[in-house]
Every structure is written in structure tokens, then in C-alpha cells.
Amino acid sequence: MKLYFLPFLFLAIYSCKEAEPASTPPNIIYILADDLGIGDIGAFNDSSKIKTPHLDQLANEGMKFTDAHTSSSVCTPTRYGIITGRYNWRSTLKNGVLTGISEALIPDDRTTIADVLGDNGYHTGFIGKWHLGWNWGTIQDSIIRGEGWDAKDTDNIDFTKEVTHTPNDLGFDYAYGHSGSLDMAPYVYIENGKATAIPDSVTVNTGKYSWWRKGPTSPDFEHEQVTPNFFNRGIKYISENAKNEKPYFLYLALPSPHTPILPTEEWQDKSGLNPYADFMMMIDDYVGKLVAEVNASGEGDNTIIIFTSDNGFSPAAKKKELEDKGHFPSYIYRGHKADIFEGGHRVPFIVKWPKEIKAGRSSDQIICTTDFIATCADIVGTTLNANEGEDSYSFLPILKSAEGKTARESIIHHSINGSFALRKEEWKLILCPGSGGWSNPRPNSKGIDTLPSYQLYNLAENPEETKNLITEYPQIALDLKKELVEIIDNGRSTAGPKQENDLGPKAWSQLEKIR
Structure with missing residues (x-):
């Protein structure tokens, strides 16, 4: 090439870069409630008696999916599908759920949503209820016995040892949470593979709404404060990562309103219905605080916030009490958590992304919680391999256009x-x-x-x-x-x-x- 062409070449390259600036990848926040019915949010149920102004606002400022489903009607299987994009029954778990002492369900070599986003420049964080198993350290020359439903099943755990096969081994840069549901021992926070405190007591609760199984409890683990703790840590994660150049992905997996149903004192009796409804109002308020932090960070326009549930409401919510006061947690649908009927797996699903989603939209196309990984791959412009996200369909086209369609047919x-x-x-x-x-x-x-x-x-x-x-x-x-x-x-x-x-x-x- 002759030298007199170079100035024009540089100018052309510079002009092309100016004309087509690289888009900034969005931050992604996935909030997963636990045992929340589609009828528990006003945006999905005009007759709801539970006040959920912040979730309603989230739906009004983004879009809602009215035909969204979890892959299972219980906790562990749905969480497996969210993380892997694979139907839960393809795993070794064919029915039921794991407990607080179960070994890791997801092998380290299976691609997860954290892998996909981490490989594309994201800082990835998990905060909350894991319920997908991890491997506790054990007392020398012993193994963990039992399934985890009895307090003695935790006797052989050595809480001073590192926990392996945690979210950190599945692509998460940061991980903080507890192993099973909030009514499953042990009651210990694990942060990046280490217990934040060693259990020094055994607790049990047998209340009408607030029961949990007997088991070892760490001094920093207070059941009533677990949901506030996770939200507050999620808000802190957003604040800290908004300052970084990397986009972030936060998987905030709530243990609520699953049992134990524990609204803090500020929210007790606020609903006029029962403690479950009080708990829902508390969750709604914390969602409002989290959204406010996103907006305050200056990145609200290009942050995707998803809110959904891992299955329908639980009978522990006291269905008859609520229905006698005119509130129907499954809305018009039959059944609840654990069921094959719609009330078991049809869930509220809200997506807010101001940069791409026109406010106030609604879609009646079918989507599944397994679709998250393909959607994120689509967002960052990568392609899943043949053995990744086998049951995941991108719903990005629906987010971007009212005429957009997902490839999912069933x-x-x-x-x-x-x-x-x-x-x-x-x-x-x-x-x-x-x-x-x-x-x-x-x-x-x-x-x-x-x-x-x-x-x-x-x-x-x-x-x-x-x-x-x-x-x-x-x-x-x-x-x-x-x-x-x-x-x-x-x-x-x-x-x-x-x-x-x-x-x-x-x-x-x-x-x-x-x-």
C-alpha cells in the first residue's frame, strides 16, 4: 500500500467507529421469590388484596408475561432449570427437592448462566437461597448420613472446613447464601466456600406460620433477618459493581415468602389478612429499595431487572384464611405449589429494561424459567453449544418488539x-x-x-x-x-x-x- 493512502484509511476507520459505537452490555438482576403465587401481585390480579405498589410499578415501567411458567412446581428443580437452561427432570433428580445437606446437583462441567455471562465480561454474583446442593466438609473419616430431614443428619458436618461444589465452582465470582430452604438445617451462611460463623446453638420453631426444622445455627443467622439481609447485600452488590467498568449479573434468590413466614415487626399485621400477606408486603417494599438503588447508580436505563417466583404459593400461606378475605393467591388458576395444575407453575414474570422495553407492555406468549440462559446469550451476542441450555429459548425478540416472537412452541x-x-x-x-x-x-x-x-x-x-x-x-x-x-x-x-x-x-x- 502506498503511503499517501494511509491518512484516508485512518479517517475511514475512525469514521466507521464513530458511526457504529459498540453497545454497552446491560447489567442483569434476576430476583427469584420462593413460593409466591401469580395472584399475589396486583399487576397480575386486579382483585388482589395484598398491596404490592413497587412490584406493580416495576411491571408498569417494564413488561409482564401473563403466560410464564416454571419448569417444576417445587424449589430445587426450578432453580436447576434457571441456572442451566435444562429441564430439571433431565438431571439426576427425578422428583422431590434437595435438603440442606444434599450434595451438589449440578456437575462442575455443566455450563451455567454465570459461565455464559462471566465469559462475556460480566462480574457474576449469587446472593440468597441456593437449594441446589453443595458438598459440606466432614469430620475426619466420616460421611454425611441421612437425607437431611432430621437434625442428627448434620452431626458429621465439620463447619470449619471449606465447602466445595458451591456457586463459585459454577461460574459465580461472588457467592453468599445458605444451602437449602429457610426451614432446612443447617442454618449457616456460606460466603465463597467458607462459613461466616460456626454454629454454636441448635434452634427449632414450631409456630403456625414460622416453623423450621431443628438444626445447628450460627450466631449470625437470625431467621427473621435472612430476607432483609439478602436484600441489603444485594443492594450493596449493586452499589459496588455500578462503579466498575464491567457489567454485572446478580442472581438474588430469596427464601421468601416460603416458610418460615417471618415478616419483621415493622410489617406485622400491615396487610389486614395474615402473616403471609404481611411477608409479601415486606418483600415488595425491599424490591422498591433495590430498584431505587439501581436508579441511584445512574445505570437504571441499561439494567435489566427480572422478578419472578420458583413456583406457585404454598399451602403454608393458609389458603382458606386468604380466600375468606377475598384474596386468591393462584388468581383464577387451579392448584398451588407441588401441583401439575396451573397454580403450581404459572408464575408472575416481570422484566424492566428502559433502554429496550417500552413501559406498560404485556405479552401472552408462553415462556419458561429455563429460557433465561438463551435470552442472556442472545443479549451478549454469543451462541450456546449443543450441550448447553438444551431447553432454553430466547425471549429477547419479545422484549425488543411487540411483534417479536419466541421459538418456543410447547x-x-x-x-x-x-x-x-x-x-x-x-x-x-x-x-x-x-x-x-x-x-x-x-x-x-x-x-x-x-x-x-x-x-x-x-x-x-x-x-x-x-x-x-x-x-x-x-x-x-x-x-x-x-x-x-x-x-x-x-x-x-x-x-x-x-x-x-x-x-x-x-x-x-x-x-x-x-x-
């Missing part, structure tokens, strides 16, 4: 006992005779063997799931069943090469019942 639901359902368009096929969970008719309850083995509902006409159409539309049921089995056998629901389910497709009994 969704698989899963209950606490491992029962399956497939939803496609208005149709939902349930492959068990009852709830598959805790509402009536329960699995193995009297008379359940007289019910049809399958249930088929048209949710457009009957969102309450009261009219079983299985005998009227057998071909629709057969088509949905075929699709469900294919998705299971393929090891993925997204396009791509076949993957293996952990332990193989014959590892759980519910699948064998539907073949």
Missing part, C-alpha cells in the same frame, strides 16, 4: 412426584389422574384410581382446568403425548443434536408409565 411441566404435562398452544395434556402434588386429588389418595389416567384441558376456554376433555379429543392427546416422549428421548427440546439425559431415559418410573 412447554413441559413437572410436579413434585415426577408427573408430566405438555402444554402446546391452548392444549394441556396431564399424564396423571390428579394433581401430582399436594392439592386434591392427591397421588395415592382414596378414589384416585377411578379417575381417568390422563387429563386434557383447553386453557383458552377453561383456564381453571375443570373440564377434562380426554375422551372428546383422543387424537390431540395422542399427538401431545408423542411430542412429550420425543422431547424426553431427544435430550433436548431446542433444535440440535440429540443429548443424553442423566441416568438415561429409563431412570424414572413416570416416563415408563406413559410410553
